[in-house]
Amino acid sequence: MRELNSGLVDEATATGARSTAQIPGRENVGTSKPSELYRPLRAVIGCAVSLGMAVSFVHVLFLFLHVAPSNSVSQRYGNQINAWVYPLFEQNWRLFAPNPDSINQQISARTMTISADGTPQISGWFDLTALDNAAVRHSVFPSHTAQNMLRRAWTSYLETHGGDDQPRSERARMMQEYLANIATDRVAAHRPSTFENVQLRVISHQIAAPSTADTPRPATPGRGETRYLPWWKVTHRAH
Numbered sequence: 001m002r003e004l005n006s007g008l009v010d011e012a013t014a015t016g017a018r019s020t021a022q023i024p025g026r027e028n029v030g031t032s033k034p035s036e037l038y039r040p041l042r043a044v045i046g047c048a049v050s051l052g053m054a055v056s057f058v059h060v061l062f063l064f065l066h067v068a069p070s071n072s073v074s075q076r077y078g079n080q081i082n083a084w085v086y087p088l089f090e091q092n093w094r095l096f097a098p099n100p101d102s103i104n105q106q107i108s109a110r111t112m113t114i115s116a117d118g119t120p121q122i123s124g125w126f127d128l129t130a131l132d133n134a135a136v137r138h139s140v141f142p143s144h145t146a147q148n149m150l151r152r153a154w155t156s157y158l159e160t161h162g163g164d165d166q167p168r169s170e171r172a173r174m175m176q177e178y179l180a181n182i183a184t185d186r187v188a189a190h191r192p193s194t195f196e197n198v199q200l201r202v203i204s205h206q207i208a209a210p211s212t213a214d215t216p217r218p219a220t221p222g223r224g225e226t227r228y229l230p231w232w233k234v235t236h237r238a239h
Contacts (some may be wrong), residue, residue, distance in 0.1 A: 014049075042052065059089075067091050082171055087156065087178045105129065106203040107150060109183040111195035125201060126187050153179045154202065165230055180232045200229040 062084045065074045074081060085091065108125040114119055128150055135146035157179050160172035169174040184196050205224040 008073055059084075063089065063091055063191075079170075086171060086174060087153065090152070090156070102207050104205045104207055105151070105154065106205075107154060108201045108203075109187050110199055110201070111187060111234075112197040113193075113195045114200070123191070123195070126190065128183060128186055129149070130188060153182055176232070177235070180234070184234050197231045198232055198234055199231045201228070202227045 046077040049098045062081050065071075065077070065081050066085045068074065106127065108127050108130045109128070110125050111123045113121045131155045132150055153175070159174050160169065161167060167176050178199060179200070182199055187195075187198065203224045203226050
């Protein structure tokens with residue numbers, strides 16, 4: 001009797017298996033391997049990693065050519081290297097050979113909007129340097145942006161323009177646009193009105209030498225040199 005029951009169970013199991021296999025659309029149900037399901041995801045991750053490594057390699061290579069002594073490669077691809085490095089990835093050796101500033105500079109900006117009747121409406125001066133100083137003062141971890149962005153943008157502008165404010169190279173035009181964009185962003189963040197033009201004013205004061213027994217350090221800085229930059233059309237944004 002037991003043998004008969006066992007035979008009936010085996011036959012029923014085999015019949016059910018054959019019936020399941022004969023149902024259309026059920027051939028591959030539950031047969032997909034996990035590796036097949038994750039194959040597209042792994043391909044996307046592999047492409048992203050490869051792209052990141054390629055960009056990192058190009059970045060390191062361009063920075064190396066930028067800081068390395070002049071050679072045939074850096075001379076031949078100088079325009080491409082400068083376009084990649086400036087103004088965000090500029091490199092120098094001041095970490096090892098510091099060259100502290102000898103001039104205090106106060107950089108301010110004002111804006112202009114043309115009204116409907118054609119009359120220019122000019123705002124008051126907005127002190128960009130005071131804004132950076134306030135962000136740094138009493139801060140345990142002051143940001144690199146507040147410490148150096150505006151100052152380095154102005155230094156690079158001086159290096160490329162001299163004293164006549166006329167850009168004579170592609171890098172000079174780029175530094176002019178970079179400086180104008182910084183002023184535009186910072187004024188727009190604190191003055192929500194729209195504007196069409198921006199102008200910068202730079203007041204420079206020589207840093208007085210340390211006081212000695214014979215020559216005490218002056219309590220207040222002397223009269224500084226004031227420089228007005230041209231009005232620049234706002235092309236970045238002004239909100």
